[in-house]
Amino acid sequence: MRTDALATTLAGARVLLFDFDGPVCDVFAGLPAPRVAAELAQLVASKDEALGAKAAGTDDPIEVLRISYEANSALGQEVEQALTAAEVRAVAVAGQPTPGSRGALEAAKSAGRPVAVVSNNSAECVRAFLELHGLSEYVLEIVGRPAEQPHLMKPNPHPLLMAAELLHVDVTACVLIGDAVTDIQAAHAAGATVIGYANKSHKPEAFADLGAEAITEDMQAIADALLDGVSD
Known part of the structure; x- marks a missing residue:
């Protein structure tokens, strides 16, 4: 269900940054x-x-x-x-994209919000999944795991700062959608805002404790909020 916090957070976003494993794909669903x-x-x-x-x-x-x-x-x-x-x-072999994620990516494009994926997974696997499921057209940039520099993975803000640079915006204009504590930490360290995708029962409380600007249990709610913003 869409909340006012979700709508408000998305309304302030010039760019949307999607974490990959969780918000877009269950990477290890088929290969644990x-x-x-x-x-x-x-x-x-x-x-x-x-x-x-x-x-x-x-x-x-x-x-x-x-x-x-x-x-x-x-x-x-x-x-x-x-x-x-x-x-x-x-x-x-991971199966279909996370329910609602395709709609969220399509809505971001309709709303004129450029999208980048920022992930601790490899850019190679992100690219392969997007191509396999016909989602490449919705993602302008992929910032995957920094090669030979694991210390720069989230919760380090480096991936968000790089994505903002690639999309020519200040990172404070970005909203990250992520399903891990490290996403919340990385976003706030970078100066971005963050929507916590709470795909497990313990996550809403954890995300709230960390000060996530909005929390949703449904990726489709992000699509709905974006489309509502277009129609307003």
Whole structure:
């Protein structure tokens, strides 16, 4: 359901920034993240047994990447290449876009709001998914995981600042739509506003605690609010 906070937040946006995994796509729906994390941990273990044991303690592929880079940049690069390949495989079997996301992207275009995707996933997998589902025309820029610089992933504001630069706007004119605490943190660190996409029951409270300007449990509500703004 659309809220006044959602409408107000979108009304102030010159540019919309979409996080990828969640608002647009469930990246690991068909190739589960724990399986990818385990594959990456095995790769790490083949190079460094102790580090591999540490990496095996998480089911988050991005965390395995961070662990690898913190220990050894060359190993980190190898893990990153493997993760990117796994992400591309994953989006090929991830299924349809998040319900309402296609409508939100179409509405953004109708409302004259340029869109960029800002993601801790690779630009390669974002591009592959958008092409597969006929969504490329709605996204002007893709800012994916910074190659060989995992410290610049969200919650670092770097991806948002880069997207704003590519779209020739001040980042304060951008609204990020994200489903993670790190999205809220990155947006506020950059000076942008943020809509929390609360796709799990614990998220509305967490997003509110972090000061998200608006919260929605439905991506279609974003489309409806944008289209209402066009018709006003």
